[in-house]
Amino acid sequence: MLLLRFTESKKISKHITSYGNLGNENMKNDLDELIRELSEIYDADSQDMYVTTYINKKALDVKFLDQRERACKLLLKGEELKNFGNTIEETKEFIKKNTGSNLAIFASDKHNFFKSILLPIELKNALVVDSSPYIRPLARIQDEWESFTLVLLNSNYAKIFSVSLGKVEHKKNLSKDIMNKHKKGGCSQARFQRLRKGAIHAFFSEVEEALEKIADKRIVLAGPGQAKIQFKDMLPKHLNERIVDLIDIDIDDEKELLKESINLISEREEQKSHEAIKQLKEEILKDGLAVYGIEETLRAVKNGQVELLLIEKNCKIRGWICENCQMVKEGAVKACLNCGKTVSEVDVLEEILEFAERTDAEIEFTDDEGISNLGHIGAILRYK
Numbered sequence: 001m002l003l004l005r006f007t008e009s010k011k012i013s014k015h016i017t018s019y020g021n022l023g024n025e026n027m028k029n030d031l032d033e034l035i036r037e038l039s040e041i042y043d044a045d046s047q048d049m050y051v052t053t054y055i056n057k058k059a060l061d062v063k064f065l066d067q068r069e070r071a072c073k074l075l076l077k078g079e080e081l082k083n084f085g086n087t088i089e090e091t092k093e094f095i096k097k098n099t100g101s102n103l104a105i106f107a108s109d110k111h112n113f114f115k116s117i118l119l120p121i122e123l124k125n126a127l128v129v130d131s132s133p134y135i136r137p138l139a140r141i142q143d144e145w146e147s148f149t150l151v152l153l154n155s156n157y158a159k160i161f162s163v164s165l166g167k168v169e170h171k172k173n174l175s176k177d178i179m180n181k182h183k184k185g186g187c188s189q190a191r192f193q194r195l196r197k198g199a200i201h202a203f204f205s206e207v208e209e210a211l212e213k214i215a216d217k218r219i220v221l222a223g224p225g226q227a228k229i230q231f232k233d234m235l236p237k238h239l240n241e242r243i244v245d246l247i248d249i250d251i252d253d254e255k256e257l258l259k260e261s262i263n264l265i266s267e268r269e270e271q272k273s274h275e276a277i278k279q280l281k282e283e284i285l286k287d288g289l290a291v292y293g294i295e296e297t298l299r300a301v302k303n304g305q306v307e308l309l310l311i312e313k314n315c316k317i318r319g320w321i322c323e324n325c326q327m328v329k330e331g332a333v334k335a336c337l338n339c340g341k342t343v344s345e346v347d348v349l350e351e352i353l354e355f356a357e358r359t360d361a362e363i364e365f366t367d368d369e370g371i372s373n374l375g376h377i378g379a380i381l382r383y384k
């Protein structure tokens, strides 16, 4: 049933979109939306052809595109060649207009389809011709660059940043005049401390209010001394739960903080994939909610059972897909084993990834040798 829904949403008459103006705070959302949309593209027509291009602004060699273009033109014929020729022209024009940017472009002239996204991260140059858009590099970015909100604060000053895809954006400054720690005369010491505490509390409430509006799913609190801990303790549960780390750092040490928080995210990412592998192994040992290897994982992902998909980084597996009956298998055949129609050669891992993206499964790329021993792919299931 699931498959039916995907096929319906596929028929698009006109589709030209550019995502992600650089520095756009919604870049992460754009990326999520684009991956989802691209993963839903496939058709019963095995003649479908999409050209996917990744451009690394630092490593763009003019010859790269020409060489790939020539190689593809040698292999394509008739309608396909025509579609490729038109698509690549459009793609090259776009690249020219956006010189100096990291880009991902997904296009098919035949389908009047052109989508692009500007990326803040360098990827390997690639030009891939396939029956559907090649989304794996995008999915890896999505996995490896968690976005989060960073709050640098002490008792009278706060600065809020949003960190998305490794880029930092300053969102808000808050500050308040708070009485000095030591009273200078006037009221009694006890009364002075009460007033001071009240003023700090009022300031923290302001910061909380700001966070309420702009905070990401994950929050990192930073700053000197106890202020961040007091602040954390007064946050309501739904915000408190989102705090993933506390960083002890001087209030003026912004540069160091930004560096450290980005490192923190990549450490968290490593930790996450480590834990996912551990969970996968445990589930397999107790014959629980897990599958591994191409065949089982593919079946589970097609059924929509997959909660978390684990894929080996930098691994490809030769296989084929029948666009007619959606059969995917490892190896090489002349015709579909199920319905006898023509098949297209694919990377089976990419196909599984696309199925997973369509069903909102979480995706984790890993280079843990555990996954390689289990057949390069595995999944933790929602149900069995």
Ligand SMILES: [Zn+2]
Binding pocket: 322, 323, 324, 325, 326, 327, 336, 337, 338, 339, 340, 341
């Ligand atoms: Zn078939």
